[in-house]
Amino acid sequence: MRTVPGFRFVTQKSMRSLLVTGGAGFIGANFVHYWAANYPQDRIVVLDALTYAGNIANLSGLEQNSDYYFTHGDIADTELLSSLFAEHKLDTVVHFAAESHVDRSIHEPDAFIQTNVIGTHSLLRAAREAWLGRDDAPAIHRFHHVSTDEVYGTLGADDPAFTERTPYSPNSPYAASKAASDHLVRAYHHTYGLQVTTSNCSNNYGPFQFPEKLIPLMIVNALTGKPLPVYGDGSNIRDWLYVADHCHGIELVLTEGLVGEVYNIGGNNERCNLDIVNDICRRIDAVFNARPNLAALFPDAPAASGQQTESLITFVKDRLGHDWRYAIDATRAETELNYAPQDNFDSGLDRTIDWMLANESWWRAVMDGSYRDWLKKNYT
Ligand code: NAD
Ligand code: DAU
Numbered sequence: 001m002r003t004v005p006g007f008r009f010v011t012q013k014s015m016r017s018l019l020v021t022g023g024a025g026f027i028g029a030n031f032v033h034y035w036a037a038n039y040p041q042d043r044i045v046v047l048d049a050l051t052y053a054g055n056i057a058n059l060s061g062l063e064q065n066s067d068y069y070f071t072h073g074d075i076a077d078t079e080l081l082s083s084l085f086a087e088h089k090l091d092t093v094v095h096f097a098a099e100s101h102v103d104r105s106i107h108e109p110d111a112f113i114q115t116n117v118i119g120t121h122s123l124l125r126a127a128r129e130a131w132l133g134r135d136d137a138p139a140i141h142r143f144h145h146v147s148t149d150e151v152y153g154t155l156g157a158d159d160p161a162f163t164e165r166t167p168y169s170p171n172s173p174y175a176a177s178k179a180a181s182d183h184l185v186r187a188y189h190h191t192y193g194l195q196v197t198t199s200n201c202s203n204n205y206g207p208f209q210f211p212e213k214l215i216p217l218m219i220v221n222a223l224t225g226k227p228l229p230v231y232g233d234g235s236n237i238r239d240w241l242y243v244a245d246h247c248h249g250i251e252l253v254l255t256e257g258l259v260g261e262v263y264n265i266g267g268n269n270e271r272c273n274l275d276i277v278n279d280i281c282r283r284i285d286a287v288f289n290a291r292p293n294l295a296a297l298f299p300d301a302p303a304a305s306g307q308q309t310e311s312l313i314t315f316v317k318d319r320l321g322h323d324w325r326y327a328i329d330a331t332r333a334e335t336e337l338n339y340a341p342q343d344n345f346d347s348g349l350d351r352t353i354d355w356m357l358a359n360e361s362w363w364r365a366v367m368d369g370s371y372r373d374w375l376k377k378n379y380t
Contacts, residue, residue, distance in 0.1 A: 017043040019090045021075050021123065022097030024048035026209040027146070027243055029058035031094065034247040036065055043067040045088050047081075049074045049115075050379060053100065055371065057362060058208045072379050075119040081126035091138035093127055094250065095120065096146045098178070101212055105174035106320050116177035117184070120145070124188045132192055144254055145185040145198045149239070149264070150175035152200070154323035161239075161327035162200070164262045171321050182262075195259040199250055202266040202328045205348065206243035207355045211363055214238075214273065215349075218280045219356045220363055222309045225300030228281070232318035234274025237325040241267035242348030245341035252337040263337065266328025269345050274313075281309035283353055294357070 018035065022028040023046030032044060044065070048054045050072055062068045069088070073080045075097045084090065097119065099105065099112045124143065131141040152162040153169030170179040188194040205215040218228050249265035257263055271279075288294050288303035295304035302309050333339035343351070356363060365371035 015041050015043070016092050017045070017088050017090045018092040018094060019045050019047060019084060019088070021047050021093070021095045022054070024050060024054035024056055024058050024070075025096060025100070026053070026058075026206075026213075027204055027246060028096035029055075029208050030206065030243045031096065031247045031250060032059060032062065034244065034251070036062055036068065038251070040065070043069075043088060045069045045071065045084060045090065047071045047073055047075065047084065048097065050375060051099075052372075053210045055208070055210075055362075055366065056375070056379070057365075057371070075115065076122045078122050078126060081122060082129065085126055085130035089138065090130065091141050092254070093123065093143045094146065094254070095123060095144065098146075098181075099174065101210075102150070102172045102174045103212070103319060105172050105177070109173035109177075112173050112177040116174075117180045120181035121184050124184060124194065128188060128192055128194055132194065141195050142254060142259070143185065143188070143194055143196045144250065145182065145196060146250065147182050147198055147200045148175070148178050149200050149202045149266070149326050149328050150323065151179040151182055152326075155325040155327060157325070159325075161266075161329035162264060163329045164200075164264055164332055171323055175323075189260045197253050197257045197259065198262045199253050199333075200262065200264050200328075201246050201249065202239035202241050202326060204241055204243045204246050206352050207359070208362075209243070209352075211367060214276065215280065215352060216356065216363070218277050219284070219353055220367065222281065222284045222303075222312060223298045223301050223356070223360075225302060226312065227314040228277055228309075228312045229314055229316040230274055230277055231316060231322060233315065234277065235272050235324075236322060237270050237272050237327070238276075239266050239327045240269045240271060240276075240345060240348075241265070241341060242343035242351070245343055248342070249333060249337075249339050252333065252339050256337045258336075263333045263339075264328045264330050265333055265339065266330045267341050267345075268328075268330070269341075270325070270327050271345070277313060278310060279349065280353070281313070283349060284309045287353060287357070297360070 152166045170176040189196040209216045211220045
C-alpha cells in the first residue's frame with residue numbers, strides 16, 4: 001500500500017466524530033449500523049431529510065448508543081451544517097445523502113440537481129469553513145463522498161470494466177448530477193486542500209433498500225402476487241454487490257485510502273436483469289416449498305398455491321436512455337486497500353430474501369404509506 005506522510009487517516013483506535021448524511025437511507029443506514037458495531041468509541045451524527053427514501057426505522061436500535069445523534073434536516077441548510085460542525089466537533093463526513101433513483105431522475109430531475117449538486121456543494125462549503133484556516137479545526141479531517149459507477153456511462157459487451165481512469169460520460173440526469181458532485185469534491189481538494197476521498201460503487205442490494213429498486217421491488221411483488229416489470233428485453237447488465245461489502249469498502253477508504261484519491265468498489269458479479277429476476281423467482285419458489293407456513297402469510301404469492309413465481313414476469317417499456325452494461329474494475333481497492341467482498345451473489349440474495357420475509361411490516365409500511373403518515377405526526 002502507498003502512504004503519504006501526513007495524509008493517512010487517523011489510526012483506527014483514535015476517536016472520530018462522524019457526520020453521516022443520508023444515514024436513514026438504504027446504504028447510509030447499513031453503514032451507520034456497521035460503523036456503530038465496529039467503532040463504538042466514535043460519535044455518529046446522522047443528518048437526513050427523511051425524503052420518501054429515508055426511513056427512521058432503518059436506524060432503530062442505535063438510540064441505545066450514548067454517542068449517536070439524529071438530526072432531521074437538509075444538506076443544503078448551511079446554518080444547520082455550521083451548527084452541527086461546531087456542536088459535534090466533526091472531523092469526518094461520510095456523504096451518502098442523494099436522490100438515488102434513475103427512473104425518478106428521468107421524470108423529475110430538479111430534485112437531483114438540488115440535492116446531489118447544490119446540497120453537496122453546501123456540505124463542502126461547510127466542511128471548508130469548519131476545517132480549513134481555523135485555529136480550532138481538527139488536525140486531521142476527512143470528507144468522504146459516496147458515488148456511483150453510473151458516472152462512467154455505459155459499456156458494450158466486450159469493453160473493459162470501469163477503472164478510476166475511465167472518462168466520465170454520465171447518461172441519466174441522476175448520473176450527471178452525481179458526476180457534477182464528484183467534480184466539486186475533487187475541486188475542493190485541488191483548490192482549497194480539503195482532505196477528500198471518493199468511492200464509485202456498483203449496484204448494491206440488501207436490507208433496507210427502498211422497494212423501487214430492482215431486487216427489493218421484485219421480491220415484494222413476488223410475495224404480493226403483482227407483476228414483475230422487466231424493462232426492455234431484460235438483457236441490461238449490472239455488477240451487484242451486497243451492501244455490507246460496500247460499507248466495508250468505504251471503511252477501508254476512510255482508514256487506509258489516500259487523500260485526494262478515488263477508489264472503485266464492486267462485486268465482480270455481472271448479471272443481466274432477466275437472470276436476476278428469474279433467480280429471485282426460483283429462490284422464492286424454493287423457500288415456499290421449504291417453509292409451508294409462508295403460504296398463509298403471503299396468500300397472494302403464486303408460490304403459495306404451488307404456481308411458479310416466474311409467471312409474474314412482465315416485459316414493459318424500456319427506461320429512456322437505459323444504460324446497457326456497468327462493470328467495476330476494483331483492482332485498485334483490492335491491491336492498495338486489501339478490499340475483497342465477503343458475500344457472493346448466492347449468499348447475499350438469500351440473506352436479502354430472508355430479510356424481506358422477516359421484515360414484512362417494514363416494507364408494507366413503506367409501500368402502503370402508513371410510514372409516511374406516522375412520520376408526518378412525529379417529525380414535522
Ligand atoms: P437512498 O435513496 O436509499 O437514500 C438516500 C438518503 O438520503 C435518504 O435517507 C434520504 O432521506 C436522504 N436525503 C435525500 N436528500 C437529502 C437532503 N437534501 N438532505 C439530507 N438527506 C437527504 O440511497 P442509497 O441507495 O442508500 O444511496 C446512498 C448513496 O450511495 C447515494 O449517494 C448514491 O448515489 C450512492 N450509491 C448508491 C448505489 C446503490 O446501488 N443504491 C450504488 C452506488 C452508489
Ligand atoms: O450502479 C449503481 C447505481 O445502481 C446507483 O448509483 C443507483 O443509485 C441505484 O439506483 C442503481 O441504479 P440502477 O438504475 O442500475 O438500479 P435499478 O434497481 O433502478 O435498476 C437495475 C436494473 O434493473 C436497470 O437495468 C433497470 C432494471 N429495472 C429496474 C426496475 C426498478 C427493471 O427492469 N425493472 C424495474 O422495475
